Amino acid sequence: MARISVLDLRKKKADNDKIVMVTAYDYTMARLVDRAGVDMVLVGDSLGMVVQGHDDTLPVTLDDVAYHVRCVDRGLARAHLVADMPFMSFQVSPEEALRSAGRLMQYGGAQSVKLEGGERSAPAIERIVEAGIPVVGHVGLTPQSVHAMGGFKVQGRSDQDAERVVRDALAVEAAGAFCIVLEGMPMDVATEITSRLSIPTIGIGAGPSCDGQVLVCYDLLGFDLAFKPRFVKRFAELETTIIGAMEAFAAEVRQGEFPGPEHSFRRKTPRKVAKLY
Ligand code: KIV
Numbered sequence: 173m174a175r176i177s178v179l180d181l182r183k184k185k186a187d188n189d190k191i192v193m194v195t196a197y198d199y200t201m202a203r204l205v206d207r208a209g210v211d212m213v214l215v216g217d218s219l220g221m222v223v224q225g226h227d228d229t230l231p232v233t234l235d236d237v238a239y240h241v242r243c244v245d246r247g248l249a250r251a252h253l254v255a256d257m258p259f260m261s262f263q264v265s266p267e268e269a270l271r272s273a274g275r276l277m278q279y280g281g282a283q284s285v286k287l288e289g290g291e292r293s294a295p296a297i298e299r300i301v302e303a304g305i306p307v308v309g310h311v312g313l314t315p316q317s318v319h320a321m322g323g324f325k326v327q328g329r330s331d332q333d334a335e336r337v338v339r340d341a342l343a344v345e346a347a348g349a350f351c352i353v354l355e356g357m358p359m360d361v362a363t364e365i366t367s368r369l370s371i372p373t374i375g376i377g378a379g380p381s382c383d384g385q386v387l388v389c390y391d392l393l394g395f396d397l398a399f400k401p402r403f404v405k406r407f408a409e410l411e412t413t414i415i416g417a418m419e420a421f422a423a424e425v426r427q428g429e430f431p432g433p434e435h436s437f438r439r440k441t442p443r444k445v446a447k448l449y
Pocket of ligand 1: 217218219353376386387388
């Protein structure tokens with residue numbers, strides 16, 4: 173089965189066909205989301221928070237992302253695989269950005285890379301695109317700038333700030349990105365960006381007018397019921413299901429009910445135990 177290409181994704185915008193993107197970090201989840209028919213799978217640097225347990229995405233390294241991209245790639249038959257460029261893998265220079273992007277493609281098996289930032293990231297995007305690597309931009313709430321933003325805060329609330337976010341999106345398109353994530357911004361700002369860009373916009377906390385939507389897989393599956401930001405909709409509550417299943421397993425082991433004969437192996441002719449006395 174052919175993987176979804178950048179051309180297929182551009183066509184979806186032209187056809188008004190919404191793009192579905194979700195994060196995944198391992199082979200098992202990748203297999204499931206691919207079977208569900210999602211269009212794009214992002215190995216996000218959100219792995220720093222949901223897989224590694226950090227408070228933000230800053231500790232994630234290029235090797236961390238490359239490893240997870242490689243695992244996810246093995247689980248996909250159809251979905252387009254995007255590798256996130258972690259903090260400090262593209263900020264120092266366009267050359268270093270290209271080297272980092274190349275590693276995610278060559279070692280990880282990604283089909284495109286994503287990097288945060290608008291005007292300031294345009295030279296890095298241009299350099300990567302020039303080398304033939306498709307780039308997904310990411311503007312608005314950019315988690316790698318958590319300290320500069322004073323927290324994970326919605327961007328573009330004032331007129332002046334909204335103009336900055338729109339300028340960032342235009343700069344990403346002009347630099348050659350084929351797609352852009354719009355994160356954490358008022359929906360009218362995302363609507364304006366979506367109508368002004370010819371590349372598809374994928375929203376997260378950016379309202380319904382984007383050309384597609386992305387969520388972190390564990391958020392939409394309800395792995396952590398204590399975490400419920402406004403932009404997340406839970407399509408399952410697996411925290412309850414998983415804890416229930418683990419408790420049932422523990423109880424059966426402790427009561428000697430598991431494993432039963434149906435989970436155990438037999439020899440055709442059971443060995444007689446010789447009597448010693
Ligand atoms: O790292 C990530 O998972 C992301 C998405 C939330 C867009 O950047």
